[in-house]
Amino acid sequence: QKEVEQNSGPLSVPEGAIASLNCTYSDRVSQSFFWYRQYSGKSPELIMSIYSNGDKEDGRFTAQLNKASQYVSLLIRDSQPSDSATYLCAVNIRGKLIFGQGTELSVKP
């Protein structure tokens, strides 16, 4: 079992729709979770971090964490074509940031 797993996609949504990205992790003691966005050929850029169970909202983005289910998700509301990128889930596992394989999102105008 991989330490961090994501659906690889690609995920395609129409402009204005909600994009839902999912991630599961294997280490029960993990305490901090991150969502990054990566454009082709560029370094990842942080979208959000989440540490507590529940929802955390920042603009059009909402991160959801359920530690009991070892599940973290990212919702993007009112998706825009500029949101088209690869979204990486990352989990702090014993001090190291481990990434999932990423989900490619395509927002169609």
Place this chain on the structure above:
Amino acid sequence: GAVVSQHPSWVICKSGTSVKIECRSLDFQATTMFWYRQFPKQSLMLMATSNEGSKATYEQGVEKDKFLINHASLTLSTLTVTSAHPEDSSFYICSARDFTSQTGGWGYTFGSGTRLTVV
């Protein structure tokens, strides 16, 4: 906010030569830095953890004699790819860890990456 500078942004080298990549934390001290490698259409794979003043810790399957890591100061870690071969061509990204008082937890700031092409 925390800034990490990585140089060079791209490099082309001949097979058999060595290449050094630098990662600097500009406005904070980083006792721990990380080096990742990313092949096309794949995610970031952690190569090693670089600790200031001590030996790096390598992930399983990463050759420590090929990927030399030096973390001699609190703001600089270097990765040297020795005797590079075409299969080492990849996107190398560093990350520095710092404690963020805003969240009360660790934050990870990434460099801009280095595209290595070995010909």
